[in-house]
Amino acid sequence: MYPTLIATVDVVLFTLKDTRLHVGLVQREAEPYKGLWALPGGYVHPQEDTDLEYTAQRILGSKTDTKDVFIEQLGTVSSATRDPRGWSLSVVYYALIPAQNSEKVRLFPVDSLHDLAFDHKDIVAKAADRIRNKSYYSSLPVFLCGDMFTLPQLQSVYETLLGESVDKVTFRRKIMEMDIIEETGIMEPRTNHRPAKLMRVKQGFKNKLALASRNLNCGG
Amino acid sequence: MYPTLIATVDVVLFTLKDTRLHVGLVQREAEPYKGLWALPGGYVHPQEDTDLEYTAQRILGSKTDTKDVFIEQLGTVSSATRDPRGWSLSVVYYALIPAQNSEKVRLFPVDSLHDLAFDHKDIVAKAADRIRNKSYYSSLPVFLCGDMFTLPQLQSVYETLLGESVDKVTFRRKIMEMDIIEETGIMEPRTNHRPAKLMRVKQGFKNKLALASRNLNCGG
DNA sequence: ATAATAGTGTCTGTGAGACAATATGGA
């Protein structure tokens, strides 16, 4: 009755490591592309999953153990030829998580990626473009930070994603304008200089994106 | 081997009519939701379609006969319950076409839509949000114009989408900065006042989006 | 005190929006 096509969900898992953007990959255990690195992904479990985002969360949850993960749909890629087994479609989600050790995925820097299984290299590139672009006008980079962070640390995360330095004053103005982070009352420990205030994301924005009224940097 | 789920492609067809944004719908001829209005959609034809955008173009082509249509993926909606027949997924595309008469679809104003089949009313709302938002910073509204149009007409299209008036000078600056339209050399005919220059979209931007360097209107 | 970085105050150039002036076709 319905056409036979392969439908999967893949997750692009971003995190920071050594001040560089990394993506979490798994090694394929079966054909096709056995042995190659690929995005974590899988099939919908119709009995268990309520929708595709649930599927993506389930796949993500099997690779990390972070709470309040920010996850968003990137889009759906498809073609008659992207999977040697047949006409295939993949609904892609991307997630941002704070730096952590996970034995379930291996982290690779997004900007020097070797060949991956299927069209996953293209997908990673598209997802990286998306999050870099969103960093210009939203709170997205805070999801790469841990529970507590300083404003200079957050600025550094923004700069890593944007690939350029931003003005300190402008940065603070924009961030505080978004009204999504607050002081914890604790100071940054063990510094060799004036310690910064440790901040946290306000309750309610743990996994919700906020938009800036104007761009952080127009890249002009 | 693979889980059974219903995968379809649906197209949100936007056009302007009476200076209001309209969406093209078809009446369902079969159950479920027989008789209700719905987005034009269908299944992938694995033998014929190279990818999902091709599928969307094919569906669109069966409803209109416009060339150089602007079409873009909105996203994929899914859930175990959105289709009474079973776990279903719909990859949604939206297209913008100039005003035209098509007997294949009926046009409805997007802002006063009655109930539609499935979750199509939500999809239309989401798509309308998307194109309205994109109008702030891109050339998207030009795809609602015909082959030739004046700048005041184009401004009116922007204003319809944005739901607010924009400054004439600012508008012209932004549009011309994008460098996507050019003079035809012809003047607007049959006016009761000074005629405007008829413009056209530059070759190469017929169905390609251009981004403005800054927003047209910050909505602040 | 010095070093180093956090955090704040202030100036300036750019550009969006407001408004004014000019141009052009029809009646």
Place this chain on the structure above:
DNA sequence: TCCATATTGTCTCACAGACACTATTAT
């Protein structure tokens, strides 16, 4: 000529970025 709208010129205020200054910790 007048009317109505197109098109262009100019002013001003707000804001982003630059830069300088003050604050706070450890040594």
